[in-house]
Amino acid sequence: MNSEFEKEPIEESTYCVFKVGEKEFLLPVKLVKEVVDASPLFPVPLTPEYVYGVIPLRGRIIPVIDLSKIYPTGKPDYNDAKLVIADVELELMREAINEHIGFLSETLPYFVSFSSDISSDDIINVKSFFETFRLKELWYGRV
Secondary structure (H helix, E strand, O other): OOHHHOOOOOOEEEEEEEEEOOEEEEEEHHHEEEEEEOOOOEOOOOOOOOEEEEEEEOOEEEEEEOHHHOOOOOOOOOOOOEEEEEEEEEEEOOEEEEEEEEEEEOOOOEEEEEEOOOOOOOEOOHHHHHHHOOHHHHHHOOO
């Protein structure tokens, strides 16, 4: 076969796409634990504005994040909201722990595959997000 006609295989990645306001966000599917109804949600006093509340799920308390408070998305309508539960692995006191974080979605999320040439502006890096917005300090105190 002639090498000038051979193309490198395009690597595809699968993402969970969810909507907040007028914007869609992507999470790598390997980090999505599950999608559930966003109720019952319980507010937590003295938390940052982007922490919508918490939800008890299978013996865990999961922080629920409203991305419209962080990014310019327009006003969301959470009447039939879903919650995208993402898995994040953190290091706490030299020990790896597995945590979950929930992102509110206005609609039922869907899954798509993209080639590696998509823009990464709307892809959420869950570990970086968890650390940047200081969520581990909310749950574990200052570390």
